[in-house]
Amino acid sequence: MTHSTTDWDALAHRARWQRQARTAAITLFLVAVSIPIILPYFWMVMIAFTARTGGAEADTLWTACAVLVPITIGYAVAYQMLSGRARLAAAGLALALAIALLFVFLGDALHVNNFRFLVNPNVVEELRGKATAGAQFPWVWSAFFNSLVLATVQMLIVVAVSTMAAYYLSRFHFMGRAAFLQSLLILQAFPAITLVIPIFLIVYWVGLLNTLTAPILVITTLELPFFIFIMKGFFDAVPWDTEMSALTDGATRRQAFRMVVLPQVTTGMIAIGVFAFIKGWEEYVFVTGLRTGNSYWVMSTYLYYVREDVMGVDYGLVAAVSVMYVLPSLILYLFAQKYLTQMTLGGVKG
Amino acid sequence: MAEIELRNLSKAWDASVAVDGIDLTLADGEFAAILGPSGCGKSTTLFMLSGVYTPTGGEIRFDGAVVNDVEPRDRNVGIVFQSYALYPNMSVLQNILFPLRFKQVDDADKRAREMAELVQITPLLDRRPSQLSGGQQQRVALARALVKRPNLLLLDEPLSNLDATLRLTMRAEIRRIVTELGVTTILVTHDQLEATTMADRVICMNAGRIEQTGSAEDLYLRPDTLFVAGFIGSPPMNLLAVDPSAAGLRLDVDGPVTLGLRPELLRAAETGVPATVSHVEPMGRETLYTAQSELGQVRFLEPTARPNWAFGDMLKLAFDPADTLLFAPDGQRVPDAHATWKDLAHA
Numbered sequence: 001m002t003h004s005t006t007d008w009d010a011l012a013h014r015a016r017w018q019r020q021a022r023t024a025a026i027t028l029f030l031v032a033v034s035i036p037i038i039l040p041y042f043w044m045v046m047i048a049f050t051a052r053t054g055g056a057e058a059d060t061l062w063t064a065c066a067v068l069v070p071i072t073i074g075y076a077v078a079y080q081m082l083s084g085r086a087r088l089a090a091a092g093l094a095l096a097l098a099i100a101l102l103f104v105f106l107g108d109a110l111h112v113n114n115f116r117f118l119v120n121p122n123v124v125e126e127l128r129g130k131a132t133a134g135a136q137f138p139w140v141w142s143a144f145f146n147s148l149v150l151a152t153v154q155m156l157i158v159v160a161v162s163t164m165a166a167y168y169l170s171r172f173h174f175m176g177r178a179a180f181l182q183s184l185l186i187l188q189a190f191p192a193i194t195l196v197i198p199i200f201l202i203v204y205w206v207g208l209l210n211t212l213t214a215p216i217l218v219i220t221t222l223e224l225p226f227f228i229f230i231m232k233g234f235f236d237a238v239p240w241d242t243e244m245s246a247l248t249d250g251a252t253r254r255q256a257f258r259m260v261v262l263p264q265v266t267t268g269m270i271a272i273g274v275f276a277f278i279k280g281w282e283e284y285v286f287v288t289g290l291r292t293g294n295s296y297w298v299m300s301t302y303l304y305y306v307r308e309d310v311m312g313v314d315y316g317l318v319a320a321v322s323v324m325y326v327l328p329s330l331i332l333y334l335f336a337q338k339y340l341t342q343m344t345l346g347g348v349k350g
Numbered sequence: 351m352a353e354i355e356l357r358n359l360s361k362a363w364d365a366s367v368a369v370d371g372i373d374l375t376l377a378d379g380e381f382a383a384i385l386g387p388s389g390c391g392k393s394t395t396l397f398m399l400s401g402v403y404t405p406t407g408g409e410i411r412f413d414g415a416v417v418n419d420v421e422p423r424d425r426n427v428g429i430v431f432q433s434y435a436l437y438p439n440m441s442v443l444q445n446i447l448f449p450l451r452f453k454q455v456d457d458a459d460k461r462a463r464e465m466a467e468l469v470q471i472t473p474l475l476d477r478r479p480s481q482l483s484g485g486q487q488q489r490v491a492l493a494r495a496l497v498k499r500p501n502l503l504l505l506d507e508p509l510s511n512l513d514a515t516l517r518l519t520m521r522a523e524i525r526r527i528v529t530e531l532g533v534t535t536i537l538v539t540h541d542q543l544e545a546t547t548m549a550d551r552v553i554c555m556n557a558g559r560i561e562q563t564g565s566a567e568d569l570y571l572r573p574d575t576l577f578v579a580g581f582i583g584s585p586p587m588n589l590l591a592v593d594p595s596a597a598g599l600r601l602d603v604d605g606p607v608t609l610g611l612r613p614e615l616l617r618a619a620e621t622g623v624p625a626t627v628s629h630v631e632p633m634g635r636e637t638l639y640t641a642q643s644e645l646g647q648v649r650f651l652e653p654t655a656r657p658n659w660a661f662g663d664m665l666k667l668a669f670d671p672a673d674t675l676l677f678a679p680d681g682q683r684v685p686d687a688h689a690t691w692k693d694l695a696h697a
Contacts, residue, residue: 027433039471226574239433239435242437245435245437245494246437247400247401247402247423248400248401248423248425249452251452251496252423255452260437263437264439344676
C-alpha cells in the first residue's frame with residue numbers, strides 16, 4: 001500500500017476559506033435585497049419629518065440614507081455578536097447616534113409641522129378649503145379609534161372562536177371531520193376581493209351597511225379558517241395524556257380544557273391574536289367596500305383621502321399619517337416577536 | 351382502596367375488538383400487573399378502569415358497585431402515564447395539589463407535602479416539571495396520583511422512559527410506596543421484568559383476552575398457553591414442532607404437538623441430541639447459543655461469560671425430559687404431559 005500524499009492542511013485551509021466566502025456572499029446578497037424593502041420605510045419617516053409645502057427634497061433623503069443605512073447595518077452586525085442587555089444597549093446607542101447625526105447633517109430641515117394633524121381636527125379643511133372637503137373629513141383620532149375598535153373586536157372574536165373550534169377539531173372525532181378540515185383550506189384559495197359584491201349585497205339586506213359591525217364580521221369570517229388551522233396545530237401538540245390525567249384527577253372536560261390545555265396553547269393564541277389584529281388594522285378592501293358615504297372612517301381610508309387633493313399631494317402630511325398608521329402594529333410586532341416565531345412550530349404539525 | 355372486579359369486560363371500536371370479554375378480580379390492596387405485547391388491549395382496559403373509555407360490554411365493579419357509566423372524575427382513580435403527563439404550566443406543588451382542588455379538603459397543602467415527603471421530592475416543590483429529570487417527574491406523577499387517596503392506582507408503562515439503572519430503583523420505590531399506602535394497584539406493561547418483580551400477580555393478555563393469571567413463577571414454569579410460553583422469559587422458550595418418531599422421543603400425548611423447553615434447561619453433554627452451533631451471543635453473565643439440531647433450531651444458555659463453543663462446533667444437547675412442556679395444536683398446554691426418551695442411550 002502506498003502512502004497517501006494528501007496535504008490535509010491545504011484542504012482544511014481551502015474549506016475554511018470557502019465557508020467564509022460563502023457566508024460573506026450570502027450576507028451581502030441578503031443586505032442588497034433588503035435595501036429596496038427597508039428604504040421606503042426610512043424615506044417615509046424622513047419625509048414626515050422634513051417635507052415642506054407639499055414636497056420632499058431629494059438631497060435630504062439621500063443624506064438621511066447615508067446616515068441611516070450604515071448605522072442599521074452596524075446595528076445588525078452588533079446584534080449578531082452581542083446578547084441580552086448588550087443588544088438593548090446597542091439599539092439605544094444606534095438610535096442616539098442616528099438622531100445626533102441627522103441633527104448634525106439635516107438640522108435645519110427637520111421639523112414636526114407635518115404632524116399638526118394630531119392636534120388640529122381641521123387640518124384637511126385648511127389644506128383643501130371647506131368647499132371641497134365639505135366638512136366631512138374627520139379628525140385623525142376618530143379614525144384611529146375606529147381602527148382600534150375594528151382590529152380589537154375582530155381579534156377577540158378570531159381568538160375565541162378559532163381556539164374553541166380548533167380544540168374540537170383536534171380532540172373529537174365526528175362525522176365529516178376530514179371533509180371539514182379540507183374545506184377550511186379550500187376557503188383560503190378564493191381571493192377575498194372576488195367576494196366584495198356578494199358580501200355587499202348580504203350586508204345591505206341584513207341592514208348592516210355603513211356600520212363598523214359589517215367589516216368586523218366579514219373580516220373575521222374570512223380569516224377564521226386559516227387561524228383555526230393554525231390553532232389546531234397547537235392543540236395537536238398538547239399531549240392527550242395530560243388531558244386524560246386531568247380528567248382522572250377530578251376535572252370536568254371544561255375544567256381540563258381551561259386549567260391544563262389552554263395554558264399550553266397561549267403562545268398560539270397570542271400569535272394568532274397579533275396577526276388578526278394587524279389584519280384588522282390594515283384592512284382596506286372591506287372597509288371601503290361596505291360603506292356608501294363617509295359613514296365611518298378608519299386609518300386606511302383616512303390615509304387614502306388625505307392623499308386626494310385637487311392642488312397636488314402634500315407628501316409631508318401623507319408620510320406623517322403613514323408613520324402614525326404603522327406605529328401600533330410595529331410596536332405589537334416587537335413585543336410579540338417571541339410568540340410569532342413559535343407559530344410555525346405549532347403550526348406545521350397540522 | 352377498593353376491591354376491583356371486571357366481568358366479561360369488552361371494548362370494540364368500529365372495525366376491531368380491543369378487549370374481548372375479560373374477567374378479573376383484584377382483592378383490596380392487591381398489586382397486579384397486566385402484561386402483554388403492544389396492541390393486546392391492556393391500555394384499553396386501563397382506560398376503561400379510569401373511565402376515559404366507556405366499555406361496550408360487561409361490567410366494572412368497585413367494591414361491588416357497577417361503575418361503567420361513572421365519570422372519570424367521580425371514580426377516585428389515580429393514574430401515572432408513561433409520559434408522566436405533568437401539567438407544564440404548574441409547579442411541582444401545584445401539580446400535586448391539582449386533584450385536591452376538586453375535592454373539599456381542608457388540609458390539602460399538608461397532604462400534598464406529606465405525599466411529596468413520601469416520594470422524596472420535597473426540595474423540588476417550587477420547580478417546574480421541565481426542570482426535573484425523568485425519575486423526578488416520575489415521582490411527582492406518583493405523588494399526584496396518590497394524593498387524593500384513590501380507590502385504585504393505575505400505572506401505564508411507568509418505567510419505560512427511564513434509563514436502566516433508574517428503572518431498577520424506581521421499581522423498588524414504587525413497590526415500597528404502594529405497599530405503605532395499601533392501595534389497590536394495576537400496572538400495565540409490556541416488560542415482563544417490570545411485571546414479575548413488582549406485582550403480586552401477573553395477568554398475561556394477548557389479542558384482547560387474558561391468557562393466564564398467576565404468580566411470576568406460574569407463568570414462567572407452567573405457562574397455560576403457547577403464547578405465554580413464548581412471551582415470558584428472555585431468551586424465550588424453545589418451541590419445537592416435534593415429529594415424535596424422528597426425534598427419538600416418546601410423548602405422553604398422541605398427534606402433532608409443540609414441545610416447549612427453556613434454554614437454560616438444555617446443556618452440552620456426552621450423550622444427547624446432536625447439534626451444530628450456528629450463532630453465539632455473549633450476554634455478560636452468561637452466553638446464549640443458537641444451534642441446529644434434529645429437533646429443529648434451539649437456543650441454549652451456558653452460565654459462563656466466555657463462550658465455550660464457537661460457530662460450527664458440533665456437540666450433543668441433553669435435557670431432563672420431565673422439564674419439557676407439551677402444547678396441543680389449539681395452543682393450550684396439555685397438563686402433566688411430558689416427553690420421555692425412547693431408549694435410555696440419550697439420557
